[in-house]
Amino acid sequence: MSENPGPAATAGLNRIGLTRADYDGSKTTLCPGCGHNAITAGIIQAAFESGLEPHRVAKLSGIGCSSKTPAYFLGQSHGFNAVHGHMPSIATGVKLANRELLLIGVSGDGDTASIGLGQFCHLVRRNVPVVYLIENNGVYGLTKGQFSATADVGSTMKSGKVNELMPIDCCAIAIELGCGFVARSFSGDQKQLRPLLKAAFAHRGTAVIDIISPCVTFADHEGSSKSYAAVKEHDAPLHDIDYVPYYEDITVDYPPGTTREVTMPDGSHIVLKKLAEDYDPTRRERALMTLEEARVERRLVTGLLYVNEGLEPFEEELGLVETPLAQLPLERVRPPRGCSTRSCRATGWEASPRARAAGSALLQHHRLGGDAPSTLDQPHEIDPRPPSATQLDGAHARHRLQRSRRDPSAAHVQQLDRRRPTIRQRAAYAQAADRGVLDRERQRQPR
Ligand SMILES: Cc1ncc(C[n+]2csc(CCOP(=O)(O)OP(=O)(O)O)c2C)c(N)n1
Numbered sequence: 001m002s003e004n005p006g007p008a009a010t011a012g013l014n015r016i017g018l019t020r021a022d023y024d025g026s027k028t029t030l031c032p033g034c035g036h037n038a039i040t041a042g043i044i045q046a047a048f049e050s051g052l053e054p055h056r057v058a059k060l061s062g063i064g065c066s067s068k069t070p071a072y073f074l075g076q077s078h079g080f081n082a083v084h085g086h087m088p089s090i091a092t093g094v095k096l097a098n099r100e101l102l103l104i105g106v107s108g109d110g111d112t113a114s115i116g117l118g119q120f121c122h123l124v125r126r127n128v129p130v131v132y133l134i135e136n137n138g139v140y141g142l143t144k145g146q147f148s149a150t151a152d153v154g155s156t157m158k159s160g161k162v163n164e165l166m167p168i169d170c171c172a173i174a175i176e177l178g179c180g181f182v183a184r185s186f187s188g189d190q191k192q193l194r195p196l197l198k199a200a201f202a203h204r205g206t207a208v209i210d211i212i213s214p215c216v217t218f219a220d221h222e223g224s225s226k227s228y229a230a231v232k233e234h235d236a237p238l239h240d241i242d243y244v245p246y247y248e249d250i251t252v253d254y255p256p257g258t259t260r261e262v263t264m265p266d267g268s269h270i271v272l273k274k275l276a277e278d279y280d281p282t283r284r285e286r287a288l289m290t291l292e293e294a295r296v297e298r299r300l301v302t303g304l305l306y307v308n309e310g311l312e313p314f315e316e317e318l319g320l321v322e323t324p325l326a327q328l329p330l331e332r333v334r335p336p337r338g339c340s341t342r343s344c345r346a347t348g349w350e351a352s353p354r355a356r357a358a359g360s361a362l363l364q365h366h367r368l369g370g371d372a373p374s375t376l377d378q379p380h381e382i383d384p385r386p387p388s389a390t391q392l393d394g395a396h397a398r399h400r401l402q403r404s405r406r407d408p409s410a411a412h413v414q415q416l417d418r419r420r421p422t423i424r425q426r427a428a429y430a431q432a433a434d435r436g437v438l439d440r441e442r443q444r445q446p447r
């Protein structure tokens with residue numbers, strides 16, 4: 001059985017009536033032969049075959065040749081080109097604002113494994129649903145070919161300089177951090193890459209695909225372990241992969257013992273046909289061991305390394321409402337100040353640290369029955385706005401005055417203190433406010 005693009009694809013249309021050209025973007029400005037261009041082509045084809053709705057896709061990236069590529073696919077989708085290494089923060093914000101969007105994040109090995117390593121780790125740890133593609137060439141292509149943190153020990157720059165540092169394996173890190181979908185592929189192996197991309201589109205949670213993508217200008221020479229020739233020589237695919245979308249039945253039986261099937265939450269299937277060894281991608285420790293063995297033996301294992309469909313994605317974990325926050329009316333995204341109770345969180349709102357510091361409002365809200373879900377539809381009886389900086393500063397000034405009255409010698413020092421209030425001061429302020437001082441003060445302050 002071969003990959004099935006969908007019922008209407010034979011007529012040049014996919015299941016939602018779009019042509020492949022509807023998934024194109026602008027013309028590439030990358031070097032001819034760059035692996036990143038092949039990945040772009042793979043994304044376009046996979047998106048077309050999966051029948052993604054372009055207006056429900058957001059493309060995100062950082063900085064690098066790889067991070068330029070979202071301009072070259074899905075020209076009718078949303079997009080955001082973030083600061084170098086900081087695509088995960090933007091992706092998290094986008095997902096929280098509109099949980100209906102499918103996020104495709106494109107990054108480079110420099111963008112992910114150097115400046116963006118912390119960002120990458122926390123995205124994975126939170127299981128933010130992003131199809132996270134690392135276009136991995138072992139160099140900073142855009143800045144003329146310096147080694148990146150994924151360059152293998154002993155590989156050389158075009159100038160002959162040898163890399164002596166251990167590489168960072170983004171797949172191993174992702175698996176270690178509990179990522180539910182981790183794969184490795186090669187830009188030159190579209191047969192493997194396409195089904196992996198389609199399976200990643202169907203995954204709920206972070207899906208990482210590290211795609212070896214040769215830089216023809218700076219890293220396609222003999223000493224590079226990420227050149228076309230090196231990858232072809234060392235590539236050790238774990239399995240042959242088929243992807244069967246949820247609207248298709250598996251019609252062909254595979255002989256038992258030669259395949260492994262993974263069912264995705266939307267009912268689609270990934271079918272893994274055994275190659276040299278019987279690899280079970282649901283075993284985390286096995287996946288890590290395989291990567292380590294491959295490192296020692298200088299093999300490049302590709303395929304679906306690890307899958308776990310049982311994880312809660314970020315927005316479920318947070319208990320976000322079904323309606324995307326971007327579509328909620330204002331009153332539903334403005335619950336009472338400081339409230340982080342379940343009922344208020346169900347509106348998709350969480351208290352900011354400043355609002356939490358103003359704990360009096362929180363207490364009042366609870367006294368008014370803020371824990372009861374019924375309060376969601378009722379007008380709250382307290383000011384729903386968080387206190388302004390002026391209000392906070394006013395209360396702190398009073399607090400300082402009270403302290404100086406108790407200890408006159410401190411008055412002079414306190415008057416000169418122009419620093420932002422400390423957490424302890426904020427807590428004291430919150431207590432004062434709870435005793436009613438704040439409310440009287442607020443009535444006097446213009447809004
Ligand atoms: C904050 C910041 N630091 C450094 C740079 C310079 N810079 C631009 S792209 C890049 C690395 C790109 O490498 P990679 O992510 O591997 O992408 P590639 O070009 O190889 O696809 C660097 C260091 C920058 N733009 N911003």
Ligand code: SF4
Pocket residue numbers: 030031033034035036065066137141142214215216217218
């Ligand atoms: S410099 Fe390298 S990574 Fe950048 S476009 Fe050219 S081949 Fe691709």
Ligand SMILES: [Mg+2]
Pocket residue numbers: 064108109110135136137138139140141148
């Ligand atoms: Mg790179």
